[in-house]
Amino acid sequence: MSAGRTDARISYIAFNTFREAVRDRVLYNLIAFALLLSGAAILVGEISIDIERLVVVNLGLTAVTIFGVVIAIFIGIGLVSKEIDKRTLYTVLSRPVRRWEFVVGKFFGLTGTLVVNTLFMAAGVLLALLYTAHKFEKMDLWVLVALYFIVLQFLIICALALFFSSFSTPLMSAVFTFALFIIGSLAEDLRGFARIAHGPGGLLATAIAYLVPNFSALNVISQVAHGDAVAGRLILYNSLYALLYSTMVISGAVLIFQRRNLK
Amino acid sequence: MSATRRINILTSAVFLFSMSGAVAMLYTIDHMERRAVAQQSLYINSPQVLRRLSLGYTGLLADIYWTRAVQYFGEQHHKGSGDFRLLAPLLEVTTELDPRLLPAYQFGANFLAPKPPAGAGLPGSALALMKYGIAHNPDQWRLYYNLGFLYYTELKDYAKAADAFMQGARLPNTNPFMPILAAQMAQHAGEFDTARMLWFTTYQSTKDTNIRENAVEHLQALRVDEDVTQLEQLVARYREKTNRIPANMGELEREGFIRGVPVDPKGHPYKLMADGRIEVQDPQNIFFITKGLPPGAKSPVPPPVHQPDTK
Numbered sequence: 001m002s003a004g005r006t007d008a009r010i011s012y013i014a015f016n017t018f019r020e021a022v023r024d025r026v027l028y029n030l031i032a033f034a035l036l037l038s039g040a041a042i043l044v045g046e047i048s049i050d051i052e053r054l055v056v057v058n059l060g061l062t063a064v065t066i067f068g069v070v071i072a073i074f075i076g077i078g079l080v081s082k083e084i085d086k087r088t089l090y091t092v093l094s095r096p097v098r099r100w101e102f103v104v105g106k107f108f109g110l111t112g113t114l115v116v117n118t119l120f121m122a123a124g125v126l127l128a129l130l131y132t133a134h135k136f137e138k139m140d141l142w143v144l145v146a147l148y149f150i151v152l153q154f155l156i157i158c159a160l161a162l163f164f165s166s167f168s169t170p171l172m173s174a175v176f177t178f179a180l181f182i183i184g185s186l187a188e189d190l191r192g193f194a195r196i197a198h199g200p201g202g203l204l205a206t207a208i209a210y211l212v213p214n215f216s217a218l219n220v221i222s223q224v225a226h227g228d229a230v231a232g233r234l235i236l237y238n239s240l241y242a243l244l245y246s247t248m249v250i251s252g253a254v255l256i257f258q259r260r261n262l263k
Numbered sequence: 264m265s266a267t268r269r270i271n272i273l274t275s276a277v278f279l280f281s282m283s284g285a286v287a288m289l290y291t292i293d294h295m296e297r298r299a300v301a302q303q304s305l306y307i308n309s310p311q312v313l314r315r316l317s318l319g320y321t322g323l324l325a326d327i328y329w330t331r332a333v334q335y336f337g338e339q340h341h342k343g344s345g346d347f348r349l350l351a352p353l354l355e356v357t358t359e360l361d362p363r364l365l366p367a368y369q370f371g372a373n374f375l376a377p378k379p380p381a382g383a384g385l386p387g388s389a390l391a392l393m394k395y396g397i398a399h400n401p402d403q404w405r406l407y408y409n410l411g412f413l414y415y416t417e418l419k420d421y422a423k424a425a426d427a428f429m430q431g432a433r434l435p436n437t438n439p440f441m442p443i444l445a446a447q448m449a450q451h452a453g454e455f456d457t458a459r460m461l462w463f464t465t466y467q468s469t470k471d472t473n474i475r476e477n478a479v480e481h482l483q484a485l486r487v488d489e490d491v492t493q494l495e496q497l498v499a500r501y502r503e504k505t506n507r508i509p510a511n512m513g514e515l516e517r518e519g520f521i522r523g524v525p526v527d528p529k530g531h532p533y534k535l536m537a538d539g540r541i542e543v544q545d546p547q548n549i550f551f552i553t554k555g556l557p558p559g560a561k562s563p564v565p566p567p568v569h570q571p572d573t574k
């Protein structure tokens with residue numbers, strides 16, 4: 001490993017994280033995904049009328065999300081604790097690697113794994129669409145936007161899993177991350193409830209509603225399933241939001257990990 | 264300054280900057296005009312599927328759906344939209360998840376039945392909702408009251424209204440007004456006194472301030488409608504007697520038709536128009552009135568209701 005450059009060290013940790021995930025057979029989930037999607041595409045064509053595309057998009061994109069969230073949580077929660085248990089962390093940190101570089105490298109490694117996984121699944125969704133409609137249409141472009149939003153969700157979830165992993169046990173990290181995923185998926189309702197609450201309770205509810213991750217704006221699956229366009233501004237704002245939110249969470253993880261006594 | 268300290272300060276600054284940026288971005292996304300299908304969609308529109316997915320926590324899910332129904336109605340109402348197509352499914356999901364959630368029937372029927380802009384203009388759906396509620400809560404006199412109210416105000420089916428009040432009156436814990444309402448409805452359905460009694464019962468049987476204010480506004484509107492009707496009858500009698508329309512209220516008073524200048528519930532004197540009609544001075548401030556309005560004016564309705572008290 002090069003001792004001089006920060007980006008080289010981060011890339012090295014990220015690549016190793018990715019390689020480890022592949023070695024752990026994480027990408028095997030793609031087989032289950034392919035079976036699910038092709039089965040659904042064929043079955044719905046047999047038993048229903050005129051909703052094949054809807055089902056492929058809704059089911060396909062929902063499955064991409066769920067598979068990705070599960071992978072992000074179950075790999076993310078062990079990223080730090082596993083290195084401590086196996087004592088490999090001490091080897092890494094005894095080299096000229098700073099703690100923040102370790103956290104950031106792990107984050108990039110995990111998101112890289114998920115991006116590769118999502119690329120394969122996206123290809124599956126597009127193939128299933130081609131199978132049902134026999135051709136691509138212009139509105140299928142919005143499916144790609146929905147997939148991009150799903151990747152943005154993964155950024156946030158990876159950051160959260162890593163954040164909890166930096167100070168908590170794997171089990172508790174999984175619980176916290178999954179809970180935040182559920183809360184974040186209902187974030188619009190949460191902010192709606194906060195708007196109708198008054199007084200100090202209302203202020204507290206508003207603060208919580210704005211600090212929990214917002215996955216609902218990143219979920220445009222039902223919209224694109226109907227072939228509706230996604231506003232360009234929403235793509236921009238969502239991208240910025242996901243970037244800022246994951247940066248915030250990773251900064252938190254770095255701050256905690258910097259102070260953690262690893263002896 | 265040590266390297267660790269420098270990293271900590273820098274990371275803290277990044278943390279604060281990204282947190283503020285994320286909140287600001289979320290605020291911007293929240294205030295974007297997005298397509299209705301994205302914002303206003305049912306997560307799942309099958310109550311049976313929802314019931315299974317809720318793992319038995321149907322009460323909480325019903326509360327969430329009921330709150331969504333209230334927010335949806337309030338939002339559409341506030342925007343002045345006549346599109347309430349998700350209201351009936353939201354209420355259906357809510358009540359199927361928790362058939363004993365009484366506010367969903369009582370308020371839901373009030374959202375569904377009145378014509379836009381006051382409501383969704385779906386009296387049929389309101390009726391179905393109330394009947395479903397009564398089938399699952401046959402011991403609740405309020406639901407029979409709401410059903411009778413619906414028949415009376417929206418469907419103008421006085422016989423069925425009387426029947427609903429009568430069924431509610433037979434329940435052990437009924438409101439003392441129910442048998443009176445049933446009798447009144449059977450004999451004097453179209454009269455002001457009947458309507459007044461209905462709204463008075465609404466007022467005295469709820470603690471919700473929005474509903475109470477609404478009842479008070481309806482009672483005031485009834486008073487205006489009744490006053491205007493009576494005053495126009497007096498003007499007609501004056502005209503029969505003198506062969507001309509009185510120039511002002513003072514003439515009616517001098518001839519002994521009225522005692523003093525009559526005022527509306529807001530304290531403003533009624534106006535006698537040149538053609539003999541009676542008008543209120545400030546029609547935009549007395550909601551729900553059907554009489555005393557300038558020619559062609561629509562009956563004013565109040566701004567949207569707040570979230571009702573579901574206790």
